[in-house]
Amino acid sequence: MEKLEYLDLYQQMVVIRRLEEVAAELYQKGKIGGFLHLYIGQEAVSTGLISARRPEDRVITAYRDHGVAINCGISANEVMAELLGKVTGCSRGKGGSMHLADVSKNFWGGHAIVGAHLPIAVGLALGDVYKDRKAVTICMFGDGATNIGFLHEALNLSKVWNLPVLWVCENNQYGMGTAVERASAVSEIRQKACGYGMKNEAINGMDVIEVRETALRILEEIRNGSGPQLLEIDTYRFRGHSMGDPERYRKAEEVHQWQENDPIGIYRRYLIGREVATEAELNEQDGLAEQIVQKAVEFAEASPEPSPEELYAHVYVEE
Amino acid sequence: MARLTMREAISQALWEEMERDPDVFILGEEVGVWGGTYAVTKGFYDHFGAERVRDTPISEAAIVGAAIGAALTGLRPVAELMTINFAFVAMDHIVNEAAKLHYMFGGQMVLPLVIRTTSGGGRQLAATHSQTPDAIFAHFPGLKVVAPGTPADAKGLLKASIRSNDPVLFIEHATLYQTRGEVPEGDYIVPIGKSAIQRAGRDVTIITYSKMLEISMKAADQLAREGIETEIVDLRTLRPLDMEPVFDSIKKTNRAVIVEEGWKSYGVGAEVSARIYEQIFDYIDAPIRRVAQKEVPLPYNRTLEQMALPQVEDVIAAVKEVM
Ligand SMILES: Cc1ncc(C[n+]2csc(CCOP(=O)(O)OP(=O)(O)O)c2C)c(N)n1
Ligand SMILES: [Mg+2]
Numbered sequence: 001m002e003k004l005e006y007l008d009l010y011q012q013m014v015v016i017r018r019l020e021e022v023a024a025e026l027y028q029k030g031k032i033g034g035f036l037h038l039y040i041g042q043e044a045v046s047t048g049l050i051s052a053r054r055p056e057d058r059v060i061t062a063y064r065d066h067g068v069a070i071n072c073g074i075s076a077n078e079v080m081a082e083l084l085g086k087v088t089g090c091s092r093g094k095g096g097s098m099h100l101a102d103v104s105k106n107f108w109g110g111h112a113i114v115g116a117h118l119p120i121a122v123g124l125a126l127g128d129v130y131k132d133r134k135a136v137t138i139c140m141f142g143d144g145a146t147n148i149g150f151l152h153e154a155l156n157l158s159k160v161w162n163l164p165v166l167w168v169c170e171n172n173q174y175g176m177g178t179a180v181e182r183a184s185a186v187s188e189i190r191q192k193a194c195g196y197g198m199k200n201e202a203i204n205g206m207d208v209i210e211v212r213e214t215a216l217r218i219l220e221e222i223r224n225g226s227g228p229q230l231l232e233i234d235t236y237r238f239r240g241h242s243m244g245d246p247e248r249y250r251k252a253e254e255v256h257q258w259q260e261n262d263p264i265g266i267y268r269r270y271l272i273g274r275e276v277a278t279e280a281e282l283n284e285q286d287g288l289a290e291q292i293v294q295k296a297v298e299f300a301e302a303s304p305e306p307s308p309e310e311l312y313a314h315v316y317v318e319e
Numbered sequence: 320m321a322r323l324t325m326r327e328a329i330s331q332a333l334w335e336e337m338e339r340d341p342d343v344f345i346l347g348e349e350v351g352v353w354g355g356t357y358a359v360t361k362g363f364y365d366h367f368g369a370e371r372v373r374d375t376p377i378s379e380a381a382i383v384g385a386a387i388g389a390a391l392t393g394l395r396p397v398a399e400l401m402t403i404n405f406a407f408v409a410m411d412h413i414v415n416e417a418a419k420l421h422y423m424f425g426g427q428m429v430l431p432l433v434i435r436t437t438s439g440g441g442r443q444l445a446a447t448h449s450q451t452p453d454a455i456f457a458h459f460p461g462l463k464v465v466a467p468g469t470p471a472d473a474k475g476l477l478k479a480s481i482r483s484n485d486p487v488l489f490i491e492h493a494t495l496y497q498t499r500g501e502v503p504e505g506d507y508i509v510p511i512g513k514s515a516i517q518r519a520g521r522d523v524t525i526i527t528y529s530k531m532l533e534i535s536m537k538a539a540d541q542l543a544r545e546g547i548e549t550e551i552v553d554l555r556t557l558r559p560l561d562m563e564p565v566f567d568s569i570k571k572t573n574r575a576v577i578v579e580e581g582w583k584s585y586g587v588g589a590e591v592s593a594r595i596y597e598q599i600f601d602y603i604d605a606p607i608r609r610v611a612q613k614e615v616p617l618p619y620n621r622t623l624e625q626m627a628l629p630q631v632e633d634v635i636a637a638v639k640e641v642m
Contacts, residue, residue, distance in 0.1 A: 033442070033443030033619075033621055034442060034443035034445065034619060035444060047542075059331055075331050084621035085621060085622075087621055088379075091619075093618070093619060093623070094445070094446075094618040094619055094620065094623070095445055095619055096443060096444075096445050096619030096620075097445075098444075098445060098448075099445055099619070103620075112444075112445070112447050112448055113375070113404070113405065113408070113447055114377045126624050132580075143379045144376070145377065147376035147377050147378050148376075148377050148378055149378070149380055149381075149408075150381070169550075175347055175376075175377055176348070176349050176353065176375070177352055178348070178349065178352070178357075182374060183374075183375075183376035183377070185374065195432070209598075212338040239357070246353075246354075248352065248353065248354070249352050249353060305620065305622055306618075306622075306623055307465035309618075310592045310620075310623060310627060311613065311615055311618065311627060312613075312615060312622045315614070315615050315616070
């Protein structure tokens with residue numbers, strides 16, 4: 001990788017982190033409504049993963065989607081505007097935090113019904129195969145989502161039809177307040193792929209380089225006809241499930257322990273240790289990220305509300 | 320009588336029923352350690368233990384399916400679906416199993432089952448998380464559908480639902496949990512399938528339920544200041560539907576407005592107005608008006624969402640149209 005590429009990964013991670021910290025403040029001020037699920041702590045997962053995709057590869061995920069959106073190339077401006085419900089947001093203010101998407105960037109959305117987007121990923125991949133397009137569909141979901149029927153139907157069908165899907169389970173140890181071992185018969189989630197005869201592995205999601213390199217390799221295998229594979233990426237959300245989570249289900253020490261493995265901290269040490277970048281250069285990136293986020297807030301605040309006619313637009317394609 | 324919030328009233332009913340009958344137990348997502356997404360079951364896990372307050376995986380079909388099975392063995396499960404939007408995942412078990420088993424097997428199977436869930440919009444949760452599809456569930460014979468609008472009714476109806484030997488879908492409104500009202504203490508039962516007059520008036524009848532009761536009451540207050548006296552009938556149960564208080568009221572007022580939060584098409588208002596036209600057409604002096612949600616999926620943007628939801632002004636305007 002070129003130095004610029006290394007720095008770009010860093011930049012994406014700090015933009016996501018900063019954007020969400022600011023979003024949390026805006027939520028407290030009442031400028032963002034609904035649910036706000038922060039990705040803080042998990043940035044290395046989507047940053048590494050999406051950096052390995054080609055533009056023709058499709059991405060689809062759940063409602064914890066701010067990071068994925070940024071990694072897929074949606075601007076901080078459009079993400080922030082969507083959070084504020086403005087018409088300049090990527091979903092025109094209609095979707096909010098849980099429903100970011102930009103089809104032109106092959107990002108097929110955040111989806112808020114747990115597991116519901118997995119069967120859709122099967123269809124996205126089928127569309128590509130049907131038309132002889134050499135693309136992989138990357139479908140991300142949480143550990144909690146592996147307990148709903150949708151997952152099992154989707155994994156099975158993708159294997160039966162041998163479709164190019166990379167199933168990515170972001171195991172952040174909890175689905176809301178329920179720890180993996182309290183909800184799943186097997187704690188090692190990758191084992192669920194075995195029942196469908198599907199190749200699988202598990203990796204550390206706090207290390208962006210490990211995620212990227214694994215994803216590059218597996219995506220290549222799938223592109224070359226391996227059929228669907230499942231990748232479990234272990235990670236942790238540093239914040240509550242969404243805003244206002246009393247967090248009675250975990251101890252502060254556990255959170256602190258994981259925070260010592262902050263993916264941004266790990267990557268900083270990696271870059272400095274390998275002399276890819278200096279501390280000063282990374283601080284400069286932090287400053288740039290801050291500017292990007294502040295500009296995004298200004299853009300979002302200055303953007304117009306959707307017009308009343310927007311309420312009736314997009315119910316159908318045709319009148 | 321104590322002044323309780325809707326949350327406290329529901330919680331109290333559940334608690335008392337669990338104390339009374341050891342066969343009553345709760346299952347659902349985050350009902351235990353978390354204490355319920357809407358804090359209704361806060362403290363239950365510590366008091367009743369993990370056997371009777373069962374946290375489940377995110378598996379709506381299995382939650383309802385397992386509740387049906389347990390009910391068939393004589394237990395009285397109270398299954399919680401975090402929101403009614405997730406009930407679609409369990410739709411087969413609700414409509415094809417729960418609503419059918421007693422009838423289809425000639426009365427052999429009995430399912431004393433309650434499914435508690437929350438409905439309604441207005442919290443900027445966007446299209447998939449803001450629906451009020453109550454009427455859909457009331458379509459199916461074999462299922463009872465209850466949707467209280469006051470804390471007292473919530474307590475009394477939940478107790479009746481838990482004691483009922485039929486499957487009951489108990490719909491709470493996500494924005495009513497803080498609403499306060501007088502709630503009778505102890506064993507207070509409100510029978511399923513009885514509508515109630517919530518406000519007396521002579522000029523016009525509003526028929527409504529759940530959250531829209533609150534909206535209709537506010538509209539009635541304003542209308543009273545303009546000299547229009549509104550009578551409000553709260554359906555409380557959508558199936559079986561009790562039309563008698565509605566008919567009695569209209570025979571007096573000769574005018575009717577139906578207020579519901581869900582979509583107008585094929586909705587509660589459609590059903591209620593059809594029954595009025597079919598059965599007491601001669602008493603109606605003006606075409607019935609329906610106030611309902613605009614026919615769009617709910618948007619995230621706050622202003623647009625409020626535009627789509629029925630407001631006090633919409634109710635006032637509809638009442639004036641029938642006057
Ligand atoms: C079908 C369905 N059931 C329940 C919910 C409520 N819910 C939203 S997120 C969530 C937990 C999901 O956990 P996980 O899949 O691990 O994702 P994470 O939030 O940890 O990213 C639940 C229960 C939902 N959105 N959809
Ligand atoms: Mg999780």
